[in-house]
Amino acid sequence: MSELSTEAPAQSGKPTIFFDGVSSRKRQVTLTLGDALEIAEEGGTPVSWVYADIRRADSPAGILRLASTSAPSLARLEIRDAALAADVTIRCMRLDEHQTSRRGVAKIVGWSMAAAVSIVCVVLFGVPLAADRLAPLVPKPIERRIGDASEVQVKTIFGSSGCEDPAGKAAFKKLVNRLRDAAGLDDDAMTAGVLPSAIPNAFALPGGKVFVLNALIDKAENPDELAGILAHELGHLKHHDNMRGLIYNGGTSFLIGLLFGDVTGSSAVIFASRSVVEASYSREAETAADTFAIDIMHALGRSPKPAAELMFRITGKEGGGLASILASHPLTEDRLARMTKEDRPASGPPLLTDTEWQALKGICGSGKI
Amino acid sequence: MNDMQWAPIGSEPLPPPLPPTRVDFTGDRSAFRKMVTKGAMLELVTFGFYRFWLVTDIRRHLWSDTAIDGDAAEYTGRAKELLIGFLVALAILVPIYLAYFLVGIEFERWQGFASTPLFISFYAFGQFAIFRARRYRLTRTVWRGVRFWMDGSGWLYSFRAMAWGLLVFLTLGIALPWREASLERYKMQHTHYGDLRGDFEGDGWTFFKRGWWLWLLTPLALLFFPAAPFVYAEFKAREWRWWLDGIRIGGVSLSSQLPHNAFYGLYWKVIGWWLLLSVVYSAYVAGAIALAVKISGLPVAQALGPGNAAKSIPMLVMMVIGYFALALAVNIIMRVYLQRDLWAKVLETVEVHNIGAAADVRGSGELASALGEGFADGLDVAGF
Numbered sequence: 001m002s003e004l005s006t007e008a009p010a011q012s013g014k015p016t017i018f019f020d021g022v023s024s025r026k027r028q029v030t031l032t033l034g035d036a037l038e039i040a041e042e043g044g045t046p047v048s049w050v051y052a053d054i055r056r057a058d059s060p061a062g063i064l065r066l067a068s069t070s071a072p073s074l075a076r077l078e079i080r081d082a083a084l085a086a087d088v089t090i091r092c093m094r095l096d097e098h099q100t101s102r103r104g105v106a107k108i109v110g111w112s113m114a115a116a117v118s119i120v121c122v123v124l125f126g127v128p129l130a131a132d133r134l135a136p137l138v139p140k141p142i143e144r145r146i147g148d149a150s151e152v153q154v155k156t157i158f159g160s161s162g163c164e165d166p167a168g169k170a171a172f173k174k175l176v177n178r179l180r181d182a183a184g185l186d187d188d189a190m191t192a193g194v195l196p197s198a199i200p201n202a203f204a205l206p207g208g209k210v211f212v213l214n215a216l217i218d219k220a221e222n223p224d225e226l227a228g229i230l231a232h233e234l235g236h237l238k239h240h241d242n243m244r245g246l247i248y249n250g251g252t253s254f255l256i257g258l259l260f261g262d263v264t265g266s267s268a269v270i271f272a273s274r275s276v277v278e279a280s281y282s283r284e285a286e287t288a289a290d291t292f293a294i295d296i297m298h299a300l301g302r303s304p305k306p307a308a309e310l311m312f313r314i315t316g317k318e319g320g321g322l323a324s325i326l327a328s329h330p331l332t333e334d335r336l337a338r339m340t341k342e343d344r345p346a347s348g349p350p351l352l353t354d355t356e357w358q359a360l361k362g363i364c365g366s367g368k369i
Numbered sequence: 370m371n372d373m374q375w376a377p378i379g380s381e382p383l384p385p386p387l388p389p390t391r392v393d394f395t396g397d398r399s400a401f402r403k404m405v406t407k408g409a410m411l412e413l414v415t416f417g418f419y420r421f422w423l424v425t426d427i428r429r430h431l432w433s434d435t436a437i438d439g440d441a442a443e444y445t446g447r448a449k450e451l452l453i454g455f456l457v458a459l460a461i462l463v464p465i466y467l468a469y470f471l472v473g474i475e476f477e478r479w480q481g482f483a484s485t486p487l488f489i490s491f492y493a494f495g496q497f498a499i500f501r502a503r504r505y506r507l508t509r510t511v512w513r514g515v516r517f518w519m520d521g522s523g524w525l526y527s528f529r530a531m532a533w534g535l536l537v538f539l540t541l542g543i544a545l546p547w548r549e550a551s552l553e554r555y556k557m558q559h560t561h562y563g564d565l566r567g568d569f570e571g572d573g574w575t576f577f578k579r580g581w582w583l584w585l586l587t588p589l590a591l592l593f594f595p596a597a598p599f600v601y602a603e604f605k606a607r608e609w610r611w612w613l614d615g616i617r618i619g620g621v622s623l624s625s626q627l628p629h630n631a632f633y634g635l636y637w638k639v640i641g642w643w644l645l646l647s648v649v650y651s652a653y654v655a656g657a658i659a660l661a662v663k664i665s666g667l668p669v670a671q672a673l674g675p676g677n678a679a680k681s682i683p684m685l686v687m688m689v690i691g692y693f694a695l696a697l698a699v700n701i702i703m704r705v706y707l708q709r710d711l712w713a714k715v716l717e718t719v720e721v722h723n724i725g726a727a728a729d730v731r732g733s734g735e736l737a738s739a740l741g742e743g744f745a746d747g748l749d750v751a752g753f
Contacts (some may be wrong), residue, residue, distance in 0.1 A: 017440075019514025024730040026513065058433035060395050060441045074514045074732065076443075100448075105411065108422060112415030133458060236371065252472075254463075274524045316728070 014080035020047070021075030031079075033087060039077060047071070056099070060133040064089065077273035103127045119255050126280060127251040134247055135240040140207075143243060147207025154195070154211065163194040163214060168363025171356035175227060176210070178351055182299045183292075190237060192230075196364045200314050204233040206242040214364045220310055221362075223352040227300075228293055228307020228339075233359045237293030241285045248281055282328040290335060301348020308332075374675070389720040396434035398705075401688040404430060405704040409697045420746075421451040428506070429702065431712055432583065437512065438724045445516075446509035450739040451746075454505075458743030464600045465494075475534040494744070501741020507560065507640075508737045513727075518734025521559030523741070529555055542584055548575030562618050563730035570622075571615025579607045598640060602632035609715055620726030635714065636707050642702045650695050657687040741753070 018029040018039055032038035037054065040046040049068045057076060059065035064085035066077040079085045089095060163169075176192045190208035197213040204210050210233045212226070220226040236242065298303040315332045329335075352360065408423035425448040432444035473487055504519040513516075533548035550573040560567035583604050590600040606629050613625035661684040 022732055023512045024513040024515040024727060024732070026728070058429050058443050060434045060436060061397070063714075065443070074445075074511055074516060076514050078440075078573075107413050108410065108419060111532070112418040114420065115564075116416040146474055149476075152479075 007165075014224070016077040016080065016084065019076045019078075020075070029077075031084065031088070033091060037077075037091070047233065049077070051091045052094055054088075054095060055097070056095050066092075123252050123255050124235065125257070127248055130251065131244040131248040135243040138240075138243050143240075144207035145152040146246070147205045147209050147242075150205045154205070158195040158197050158213070161196075161366035163196055165359070165363045165365055167356075167359035168194075168361075171352055171360040172212075172363060174356065175223065175351055175360070176230065178300065179227060179231050179234055179296060182296045183231070183238060185234065185238060190234075194363050202229050202233050204242065206246070208237050210234065210237065216310075216314075217361055222306060223350065223357050224297075224302050225306040225310040226295055226360075227302065227351050228304050229310065230274055231293035231296040231304075232289045232291060232307070234296070235289030236285070239285065239288055240294060241289065244285070245282065283330055286329045290330070290338065294339065298342070298344065300351065302346055302351065303343050304339045305343040308336040310316030312336045378453075387723065387725060388725050389722045390438045392716045392719045392721060393436045393439075394434055394716045395436065396430060396709065396713065398709065401430055401709045402426075402701070402705055405701050409625050409700045409704075412700070413693060413697055418452075421455065422448040424448075424505070425451065427708065428509075431709070432510065435712075435716060437721060440513050443511045445511055446505065446739070448619075450505075451742055454739030454741070454743030455746050457740055458746070462744070487576060493527050493531050496530040497523040498741055498744035499530075500526040501737070502745040503556065503741075504737040505739050505742050508734065509630075512562070513730075515563040515730055515732040515735075516575050516734060517560065517562050517688055519561065519737070521555065526552070526555055542587070543577075546576035546580070549573070549608070550576065550615075553615065559733055560618070562727065563732045563734075564620070565619030565727065565730055566620075567639040568617040569615045570617055571611050576608070576611045579611060580604055580705055583607075599633065602636045603629055605632045610718075613715070613719055618727070620732070622722045623721050624722065625715070625718045626720075627715060631718075632711070635710055639702060639706050642706075643649055643699070646695055646698055646702075650691055653691045654688055657691070661687075704725075 011277070015028050016031055018027045018041065020027065027044065028043045029039050029041045032040065037049040037051060038046055039049065048072060049066075050277065053069045053071075055069060057065040059078070062080065062082075064079040066079070066088070067075065069072070079088060109178045135281045136301050172192070172194060176190075180190060185208070190210065192210040192212070192215055194212050198215050199213055200215040200219050202210070202212045202216055210230065212230065216229065217226060293307065297307075311332050317333055404426055405423070408419065408426060411419040412423060425444075425446060428444045430444045435442050463718065467488060469490070476487065497708070500523040507517040507519050509516075510687055530548075530552055533544065534692035536544045537548050550569070550571055553571065554569045557567040580603070581586075583600055586596070586600050590597040606627055610625045610627040613623050613627070616623045664683075
């Protein structure tokens with residue numbers, strides 16, 4: 001290292017500027033490249049930077065901007081002369097030590113992959129397991145509270161007055177009670193009602209609430225058809241499917257959102273992958289509820305097939321393509337096929353008498369939706 | 370008072386003020402494009418975790434190539450801070466989400482859908498996050514060896530933003546200029562450069578006068594699509610110019626001559642790329658379907674019809690891959706045009722007056738944590 005030749009370029013070339021990191025004053029300085037980098041301002045106290053402490057700071061092209069780990073953190077030395085910059089650069093061995101290197105990027109990629117794999121595993125195996133184990137443990141009062149909340153919502157949508165025709169109600173109660181006894185659900189654990197609506201459907205809410213929409217009763221041709229569907233909903237109650245779904249959906253939404261962050265700038269991927277994952281989980285639950293319904297109907301000595309026929313009349317043939325991957329229920333034709341296989345001649349008494357059935361059909365009063 | 374800066378220079382016998390200095394942006398466009406392309410790819414393979422590094426690189430690039438009065442700024446924030454901020458924010462947000470859920474249930478029990486207004490609390494939290502994220506970015510902004518910093522309360526800011534937001538809602542948007550003026554005043558008055566204090570002198574009325582007719586045109590633009598980018602570009606250009614004209618830091622002031630049509634080109638280029646990419650993606654999907662049908666060897670109706678779910682899985686995979694490629698391309702385009710080009714376009718119109726007031730400023734202010742950025746990321750309200 002020739003110490004004599006190094007001072008010359010600083011004067012001949014473009015100015016070297018120093019900011020001491022305490023004030024914004026621009027100081028024109030001269031550099032001496034000795035054992036350490038000596039920074040001298042005319043009339044000011046000289047500053048000395050050890051080469052090993054010098055690090056490169058971000059700068060526009062054509063300026064070498066330096067910082068020192070042992071100086072105030074914002075002190076900056078700006079060298080605009082290319083020759084001088086080169087001279088200083090070769091002396092600073094650890095100039096770029098703090099920058100993200102290729103290895104650093106590889107490390108980020110590696111850790112992200114590991115995180116992603118673990119999140120995917122949790123979504124596929126951990127969350128369903130947690131949902132299955134936790135759902136039965138949710139205290140009854142909490143489940144009922146959630147159920148009450150959803151009931152209020154449901155009533156806001158379908159109108160607050162349920163269908164109250166006394167004879168129809170008695171028939172409905174009889175049907176529900178027979179199914180409930182066969183299902184082995186507690187007496188106080190469930191309530192059931194009929195709501196006026198033009199949509200043929202039935203659903204279970206947390207806390208043992210089952211609602212049948214009136215249009216389903218209109219479309220049903222005999223008590224067995226309706227009973228099979230009610231039994232299916234009781235299956236959901238028995239399996240705590242609502243709470244399981246709640247825990248499961250909450251968990252997967254959170255984790256998948258965490259996984260993708262804002263990589264696409266939209267939530268389309270999150271939505272799509274959630275739909276696929278959740279639909280498959282929900283199809284499993286529906287199949288289990290069907291199994292339950294089949295068992296109950298057999299226990300009562302009735303066939304489960306009519307219920308599937310009713311569903312088929314409502315939905316028609318669904319099948320195929322992408323829709324079946326996203327469907328929340330098994331395809332109606334598959335359910336019909338399954339229940340047809342379980343078809344047995346009736347061995348028990350009819351669930352309702354003809355008069356009761358007629359009364360049930362009129363539970364919402366005639367002419368109402 | 371606001372018009373003082375427009376007085377022709379040298380018309381008074383007083384000692385002439387120094388001529389305004391310019392802001393120079395010297396960033397290399399192709400280097401930026403390469404950086405965001407590589408970053409977008411890494412974002413894909415890291416499932417988005419690379420975003421902290423990419424956003425830091427983008428800021429470092431933009432800051433260090435922006436020179437005021439010949440001296441370039443510097444961004445000293447690092448990606449690890451953002452990552453940690455995000456993780457801490459997550460740890461705080463999770464219990465909040467849970468509490469939100471439980472309170473929501475109690476509200477729903479009381480009345481159907483009564484919990485909907487609770488959603489507003491997340492909006493308020495988002496405003497808080499915006500303020501705190503700005504504080505983080507500002508304390509990482511260094512010029513001439515002195516950092517910018519910020520005081521003020523994120524919650525007070527959030528309250529202001531909410532109250533003004535309600536007013537804007539009630540007046541169908543008329544109050545927007547006054548909202549922006551008020552919020553900007555709060556932000557700038559709590560902004561400091563060393564021992565200089567910031568201020569904002571733009572007022573809502575000026576902004577309103579410059580853009581009220583755009584408000585009238587908005588319903589039209591919503592109905593007639595091609596008009597929308599023009600209306601939005603006009604609005605953004607006027608907003609930027611009004612905002613820059615109002616900024617003061619100590620004795621230093623900014624002004625901008627940003628033309629009203631400055632962003633037409635940018636927005637239409639983005640839309641053009643969008644259309645092109647949509648066409649390419651549609652062609653790709655059509656090709657994928659055709660290929661799937663051909664491989665299955667069945668007539669079209671049957672191959673796509675019921676009962677062939679299993680066979681459509683390769684097609685689904687191809688579509689997902691195509692979607693990711695599309696997202697990647699859109700990501701790059703948005704960053705190149707709407708961040709880098711917009712930055713350059715705005716800066717070339719800016720003039721800085723009386724920069725001498727910042728010649729000897731004492732450094733002060735503490736570094737703020739990246740928690741605010743974490744919240745902003747977690748709530749999806751992140752800006753630059």
